[in-house]
Amino acid sequence: MTGPSIEVRGLTKRFGAFTAVDTLNLKIEGAKCVGFLGPNGAGKTTTLKLLTDMIFPSAGECFINGISVQDDRKRALSSAGTLIESPEIYPSLTPTEALGMVADLRGIPVAERAERIATVLGEVKMSDWANERVGRFSKGMKQRINIAAALIHDPEVVILDEPSTGLDPRGMAEVRSIVRDLKKSNRLIFMSSHILSEVTDVCEEVALVNRGKLLFYDTLSNVVARFSDGNSAVDVRFARPVPPEVVGPQIARLPGITACTQLDPTRVRLQFAGGLAAQEKLLETLVGLHLGVVAVSEPESALEEVYLSQISRGD
Amino acid sequence: MANAQLGEVALRVPPSTVQIPKLARFQLHEYVRSRRFYALIGIVVAIGAILTTVIAYYRTTLTNAGLLSGGLAFYGTFWGGGIDLVIVLAAVFFGGDAIAGEFQNKTGYFLMGLPIRRTTVYVGKFIAAYLASVAIMLLYLAILIGNGVVYLHGGFLPWQLGVSLLLALTYLAAVMGATFLFSSLFKTSAYGFVLTAILFLFGFTLIEDLVVGLTNLEPWMVISYAESTIGNVFANNVNWGFGATTSLSVGRMRLFNPGIGEGLVIMLGYFFLTAAAGLFLFEREEFT
Numbered sequence: 001m002t003g004p005s006i007e008v009r010g011l012t013k014r015f016g017a018f019t020a021v022d023t024l025n026l027k028i029e030g031a032k033c034v035g036f037l038g039p040n041g042a043g044k045t046t047t048l049k050l051l052t053d054m055i056f057p058s059a060g061e062c063f064i065n066g067i068s069v070q071d072d073r074k075r076a077l078s079s080a081g082t083l084i085e086s087p088e089i090y091p092s093l094t095p096t097e098a099l100g101m102v103a104d105l106r107g108i109p110v111a112e113r114a115e116r117i118a119t120v121l122g123e124v125k126m127s128d129w130a131n132e133r134v135g136r137f138s139k140g141m142k143q144r145i146n147i148a149a150a151l152i153h154d155p156e157v158v159i160l161d162e163p164s165t166g167l168d169p170r171g172m173a174e175v176r177s178i179v180r181d182l183k184k185s186n187r188l189i190f191m192s193s194h195i196l197s198e199v200t201d202v203c204e205e206v207a208l209v210n211r212g213k214l215l216f217y218d219t220l221s222n223v224v225a226r227f228s229d230g231n232s233a234v235d236v237r238f239a240r241p242v243p244p245e246v247v248g249p250q251i252a253r254l255p256g257i258t259a260c261t262q263l264d265p266t267r268v269r270l271q272f273a274g275g276l277a278a279q280e281k282l283l284e285t286l287v288g289l290h291l292g293v294v295a296v297s298e299p300e301s302a303l304e305e306v307y308l309s310q311i312s313r314g315d
Numbered sequence: 316m317a318n319a320q321l322g323e324v325a326l327r328v329p330p331s332t333v334q335i336p337k338l339a340r341f342q343l344h345e346y347v348r349s350r351r352f353y354a355l356i357g358i359v360v361a362i363g364a365i366l367t368t369v370i371a372y373y374r375t376t377l378t379n380a381g382l383l384s385g386g387l388a389f390y391g392t393f394w395g396g397g398i399d400l401v402i403v404l405a406a407v408f409f410g411g412d413a414i415a416g417e418f419q420n421k422t423g424y425f426l427m428g429l430p431i432r433r434t435t436v437y438v439g440k441f442i443a444a445y446l447a448s449v450a451i452m453l454l455y456l457a458i459l460i461g462n463g464v465v466y467l468h469g470g471f472l473p474w475q476l477g478v479s480l481l482l483a484l485t486y487l488a489a490v491m492g493a494t495f496l497f498s499s500l501f502k503t504s505a506y507g508f509v510l511t512a513i514l515f516l517f518g519f520t521l522i523e524d525l526v527v528g529l530t531n532l533e534p535w536m537v538i539s540y541a542e543s544t545i546g547n548v549f550a551n552n553v554n555w556g557f558g559a560t561t562s563l564s565v566g567r568m569r570l571f572n573p574g575i576g577e578g579l580v581i582m583l584g585y586f587f588l589t590a591a592a593g594l595f596l597f598e599r600e601e602f603t
Contacts, residue, residue, distance in 0.1 A: 015603075054427050054602035077430040078328045085602075087424030092348035093341070098425075101341040105334050105429050107327040149425065153327075 004065060004079070004156040004188035005029045006051065011060035013046050013212075020046040022212035023060070028190060028205075033183055034217075035199030035206040036192040039311055043212040044192040045085065048161045051190075052082045064157055078106070080157040081150030086143055086166060091135025095126055095145045098134060102149045120148040124178055140171030147178055158182060160191040164198060176201060196303050206303070208310055215310050220298055221276060223306055231258050232279060233271045235299045239292035241265035250289060256282055269299055331435045338431070338439030339446070346447040351408045355451050359401060363458030366393060370466055383466050386473040387549045393459055394479060395546025401455045402487045403515040405448035410494035411511055412504030413440045414597055419504050423602055437495070437594050445491055452483065479548045482579065486542050489582045490515055492589035493538075499596040515539075533559045533571045538585050540571070544578030 011024040021043045028034050038044045049055045051062045053073040062069040067076040089098045099117045108116055121127045124144040134142060143163065150158060163179060164172040172195075180202045182189055193199050199206060200220065207217040216223060221232055242251075247268060252260035256278045259271040272278055287293050329337070346352050370377060370393075377383050382392050414437070417423030426436055460472065493514070498507040519539035526534040534540045547553065554560050556574040563569060573581070 049602060052428055054424070056599075056601060074328060074331075074430045074432055077428065082428035084428055085421065085424045087428070088421040089425055090341075090345045090422055092345050097341070097344070101337075102429060104337045104341075105329070105431055107329045109327075146425065150428070 003030050003186065005063070006157060006159075006188065006190055007063040007066075008047065008051065009061050009063075011047065011050060011062060012058045013043075013050060013055065014058045020212050021050065021057075024209070024212065024214050026207060026214055026217055028188060028207075028217075031183075031187050032205055033179075033189040033191065033203045035203035035220075036190060036209070037194065037196070037199060037206055037307060038192075038209040039194060042209045044194075044209060045161055046212075047209070048082075048084055048159055048190075048192055051159060052077065052080075052084055054084060079155055080159060081153065081155035082159045083143075083146050083150045083163055084159070084161045086139070086162075087146055089134045089142060089145055089149075092133060094131045094133055095121060095148070096130045098145065099149055099152055102152050106153045108153060116152055116154075120151050123151065123181065124148045125174065138171075140167045140174070143167065143171070143175060144178070147175070151182070156187055158187060158189045158191075160189065162192055162194070164193075164195065172198075196307060200298050200303050208307065210311050220303065221279075224298065224303060231271045231273055232275065233269055233299050234279065234283075235263065235297050236268050236270060236286065236293055237295040237297075238266045238268075239294045242268065242291055246291065251286070251291075254282060254285055328430045331432050334431055334435045335439045335442065338435060339442035342440050342443030343446055346409055346443060352447065355405060355408050356454060358404065359451055359455050359458070362397065362401070363455065363462075366397070366458070367462055370462060374466070386463065386467060386471050387475060387551075389463055389467060390459065390473060390476050390479070391546055391549030393462070394456070394476065395549055398452065398455060398479075398483050398545060399486070399542055400516075401452055402448070402483065402490055403512065405451045406444075406487065406490040406494045406515070407508050407511050409444035409447045410441075410491050411498060411508035413444050413495060414498035414593070414600075415501050415504040415507050416498075418502040418600070418602065427602060433598050434594060437499075437597050441491065441495055441590065444495075445487065448487055448491065449484065452487065456480070473549070475548045475553075478575070479545050482545045482548065482575070482582070485579060485582045485586070486538075486545060489538055489541075489585035489589070492586045492593065496589040496593035496596070499593040499600065502600075527569065527571065531569055533561075533573075535559070535573070535577070535581060538581065541573055541578040541581035541585075544573055544575050547572060547578075548575060 005028060007027045008024050011021055012019065013021040024047060036044050036047070046055065050057050051064070051069060053069050057070065064076045064080050069076040093101070096117055099120065100113065103113045103116060118127065121130050124147050126141065126144050126148065129137070129141065134145060137145070147163065160179065164175040167175060176198055179189065179191065191203065203220060205217070205219050206223055208215040224232060242265065244262065247260060247262050251268060251270070256272040256274050257270055258273055261269045263269055270282065272282055283296060374383070382388050412419070417426065490511070494507065494511045497510045501507055519537050523534045523537040523539050526532060526537060554572065554574040555576060557577040557580065559571045559573050559577065561569055561571055
């Protein structure tokens, strides 16, 4: 037993002379959130459509939980929840009816149905709109219903194609919050995006594609470390301004630190060598200084630098 | 399957035979709430109102012509002569974008991410469009029967009306099959609408006339020829068999009349061929 999994083997998709996905191999196992990154036209959506049998491969095969999507789409998609290309929902239906249809087709027992619908509508914060017709909804509201439809059977694998694209900043933040809440101990989330902050925010691992080819697949911290001369970086935020005389003599001289940059009075970027073990020790020491550490995050710009360097290398 | 829990989830997904009526029910629900459904009801009611007015206004003329002399003449004229238009309109309204609309409106992305076979989607949508069209046909029939009760002084319904209704339902299946084929052929709904309307309102009749006029052969391959059985059922000397009867027109052109059995077989043939071809296309169509 290996838990939820997604695998693509030698996946290729050609549209005439154009190769959108080129001999892609990727195996993701276990409960985690994996960001599928790449610029526009890199082959992200095409890969996800192949993975959900919306289009057919020129070569290769896709598997969800070990079942070939191409051989048995019905079984393969039974344990997956998908959101591809911001679908439209039949406008005359209400969210309750649309989700009822999904529940019906997925075989959710009648006794559980109303409760499941209420639960997922609550998760996507659409309970107040449960009985209004979808045709009157904004794009963001429809997207939330689409996410609810993907979750109604409590899937082990969730495939999301740029879930916040096209939404206003508030809608993006809401969808991101929903995706963050989707993380569970037995769930694999595979999410395409070209919004790096979104991926940094919710994903532990990233796969980068460009021109249909996989450039790498690794944990976020490994990726940042691997492409920044073995150094990792974290941004640390303090409750109060930290004076430069503290940053220089105290923080910059902590063991393992290779560089220390004050981003603003309350934020400092630390670069260090030694991977996760060094990071753990460094943060313990830093907290021990009682400078008011309130947050630590992977720097968005670190992934951005890796992203840009890898994409430009392929161009 | 990776583990036992996932196996349980997969097992819960109903078989296609159960998914088809479920999908058809939701599609029908969508149709019944749509503007097009009420627009078509409006059109049929308008046709019925015009018919009622015309019958009332020209009552004497129609009586002298024998059209109000009994149920056979009345229903042969007003049902046999009008239901084909209602059928084509209903098929275009409900089937024209049934498949193409899934691509054009992006509703297909909602449906195709589910554990459901494409055949299930196709058949479920077909059944829904068919049933919505039957509802419209029955409305037209109800209006006619209402007229019949008034103008024929009673509710007498000839048994031939039942046979004609069955033939009309078969014709609807054939037209809907063709509509779904055109809808599968294009990713833009308008093409399906226009092609179905042109072919079934004018095209096939033109082809039928050309076949007879140019070759003097029975146009058994043209569906408008088979469709004439819906009205022929009410004739006095009905040919129930599979062979055509012939006569000469005023211009000494040979006229063919299909037997009821023959017409039924032709319409069923159209239905099976077009439905299968449409399904074949849909199975291979990509949501690019």
